[in-house]
Amino acid sequence: MAKLSRDPREKAVDEASVAMLEKAAVDGVVDAFARADAQGKSCAFGLDGICCRLCHMGPCRLTAKTPLGVCGADADTITARNLLREVAAGAAAHSDHGRSLVLLLKAVAEGRGGDYQIKDEGRLRTAAREWGVQIDGLSTRQIAARLAEVFLSEFALQEGKLKTLSLAPLPRQGLWDRLGLAPRGIDASIVEALHRTHMGVDHDYRNLVHGALKTAIADGWGGSMIATTVSDILFGTPEPVRGCANLGVLEERQVNVLVHGHEPALTEMLVAASRDPQMMAEAKAAGAEGINLAGICCTANEVLMRHGVPVAGNFLQQELAIVTGAVELMITDVQCCMPSLPSVARCYHTKVVTTNPIARSMGAEPMDFDEANAMACAKAILRKAIANFPNRDPKKVSIPDVKHPLVAGFSNETIFYMLGGTFRRSFRPLNDAIITGRIRGVAGIVGCTNARGRVDEYIITLTKELIKRNILVLQTGCAAVACGKYGLLTPEAALELAGPSLREVCEAVGIPPVLHMGSCVDNSRILMAATYVVEEGGLGNDLSDLPAIGAAPEWMSEKAVAIGHYFVASGIDVVLGRPFHTTGSQAVTDYLCNGLANVVGARFHYVPEVAEAVELICKHIEKKRDALGINRKTERKLYDMKDRRELKV
Numbered sequence: 001m002a003k004l005s006r007d008p009r010e011k012a013v014d015e016a017s018v019a020m021l022e023k024a025a026v027d028g029v030v031d032a033f034a035r036a037d038a039q040g041k042s043c044a045f046g047l048d049g050i051c052c053r054l055c056h057m058g059p060c061r062l063t064a065k066t067p068l069g070v071c072g073a074d075a076d077t078i079t080a081r082n083l084l085r086e087v088a089a090g091a092a093a094h095s096d097h098g099r100s101l102v103l104l105l106k107a108v109a110e111g112r113g114g115d116y117q118i119k120d121e122g123r124l125r126t127a128a129r130e131w132g133v134q135i136d137g138l139s140t141r142q143i144a145a146r147l148a149e150v151f152l153s154e155f156a157l158q159e160g161k162l163k164t165l166s167l168a169p170l171p172r173q174g175l176w177d178r179l180g181l182a183p184r185g186i187d188a189s190i191v192e193a194l195h196r197t198h199m200g201v202d203h204d205y206r207n208l209v210h211g212a213l214k215t216a217i218a219d220g221w222g223g224s225m226i227a228t229t230v231s232d233i234l235f236g237t238p239e240p241v242r243g244c245a246n247l248g249v250l251e252e253r254q255v256n257v258l259v260h261g262h263e264p265a266l267t268e269m270l271v272a273a274s275r276d277p278q279m280m281a282e283a284k285a286a287g288a289e290g291i292n293l294a295g296i297c298c299t300a301n302e303v304l305m306r307h308g309v310p311v312a313g314n315f316l317q318q319e320l321a322i323v324t325g326a327v328e329l330m331i332t333d334v335q336c337c338m339p340s341l342p343s344v345a346r347c348y349h350t351k352v353v354t355t356n357p358i359a360r361s362m363g364a365e366p367m368d369f370d371e372a373n374a375m376a377c378a379k380a381i382l383r384k385a386i387a388n389f390p391n392r393d394p395k396k397v398s399i400p401d402v403k404h405p406l407v408a409g410f411s412n413e414t415i416f417y418m419l420g421g422t423f424r425r426s427f428r429p430l431n432d433a434i435i436t437g438r439i440r441g442v443a444g445i446v447g448c449t450n451a452r453g454r455v456d457e458y459i460i461t462l463t464k465e466l467i468k469r470n471i472l473v474l475q476t477g478c479a480a481v482a483c484g485k486y487g488l489l490t491p492e493a494a495l496e497l498a499g500p501s502l503r504e505v506c507e508a509v510g511i512p513p514v515l516h517m518g519s520c521v522d523n524s525r526i527l528m529a530a531t532y533v534v535e536e537g538g539l540g541n542d543l544s545d546l547p548a549i550g551a552a553p554e555w556m557s558e559k560a561v562a563i564g565h566y567f568v569a570s571g572i573d574v575v576l577g578r579p580f581h582t583t584g585s586q587a588v589t590d591y592l593c594n595g596l597a598n599v600v601g602a603r604f605h606y607v608p609e610v611a612e613a614v615e616l617i618c619k620h621i622e623k624k625r626d627a628l629g630i631n632r633k634t635e636r637k638l639y640d641m642k643d644r645r646e647l648k649v
């Protein structure tokens, strides 16, 4: 018999989600948590990664009695191949998103950009310099055209290596060259990954893991880096902005429109359209007080970072937002939009529209977005929401009164400015704070939430415990939204929760102890932040020297697998709250979690317990500090069982 569903409080930490999980049960909605519970224990073969269906002599499942597939592949080959395929899919998702933005930049440069334009000329010029584009005497549009060409050739490059890699510290570039990890074009890298994992090609697990690192570098230092750069050029480089997060941002008397997915182009237009007086008037004519646009997942992060648009929730709140009964329209594009949305929406008046021809959903209405007529499309979509407002059933509406203010918008350009001012753009104060030990180190806490666990719990606990220990936390993606929901993205959080010396730095600079740096493609901002710290000097010569670490506590997507690999390939250790599907191979797991340290200077850590993660991260950071010789005058605290028990949300 299927296990009974968990209590709502075992599924999520935040009150808004708990309330909506209870309402979902009353309304007869089946949500992701209920489906996770119905699935029960995961298939052990899948979990351990020892199921192969790469050819039709299989599927092959390995057991003690049958340790080889029909072709002779063992657990090492099978888990490593599966892992590389996940990285390829994740890299493809980030990079295809990047490509669509480059094509939009090209269209704008050629005067075909319709309602889009270049918002940040300064960023365009610095990007041109970074990618070696000659700009003397060229107009803005000409520069944009050349830069778009360079970016497109990064996707198409067949030989040599990505230009974008030159943004990384020199020793790292040299290491990648020596190890054969410097990828050629982004598209070719992903094709190569699929090729080498075809039946009968690459069988050496170490070589396959290196393939995963190389493919991931093409993502982090390629597709994602380009996606972030072009977004900043077209839509503006983020600056500190106030916002609000959690389901309480939905408005009882307004037309609620949720944007969900990843690509910012349409959403940018929807933001403008929702503020258009004509659209407001139409909403009023339908009996509403206005139009309330709010976001889910990384689309939310994009428009939060640039416009302060409120965030309704992170990944596992997408269904729960509809359960409020107050959403007129949910607009999805690509990635992380659950196929269940139309069936949840059917329990209410909510309509779901898809906007990208490669991402449709049964039961949702396709309204493919045409970038050449962006504003008209955006308005047509909003009109659909307005027309649906009178269909709302007040008896089914219950918006949890839970939301928290936050500050987002921490691009590197902003950090430079906040630390050094306009005339002395510099990371120096951050480096100095790390060298003197006021900031022990930096942790990037990123990634998803996962229906198999208690949502947000690991992310929040880890973040709080690290800032308490004077570690500055950088965030992106759904992890950042989680922290937004609990008030950790405010300067006040520094006063209440940060350790005394981190608090001092935050107060002096005027920043929260947890910096929201954007969506998941914006993990490229974290790579660059780390690079700027290295270049500023005093903390080693390579990223692997830094007292820094990455963590994906509640990850679930293939994109997160790719992100983890490009951090490790860059020399930054990564803590995973749940292991990759490699546990069926001792050799592969050991290579990822130990062996890689001798190859790229960083490795993965599988750490399901948050208390253990806190300890591991602090130790790691202190070890790096010791190696840098900056730890002379510090006292160390070891954590005993009592301390561990006290780690609570």
Ligand code: BF8
Pocket (backbone or CB within 6 Å): 262, 297, 298, 315, 335, 336, 446, 447, 448, 449, 477, 478, 479, 519, 520, 521, 556, 557, 559, 560
């Ligand atoms: O790209 S953190 S659940 S929304 S995959 Fe998805 Fe994971 Fe959220 Fe952003 Ni990133």
Ligand code: SF4
Pocket (backbone or CB within 6 Å): 052, 053, 054, 055, 056, 057, 058, 059, 060, 068, 069, 070, 071, 072, 073, 078, 199, 200
């Ligand atoms: Fe089985 Fe080998 Fe085919 Fe995989 S590739 S399904 S292990 S025969």
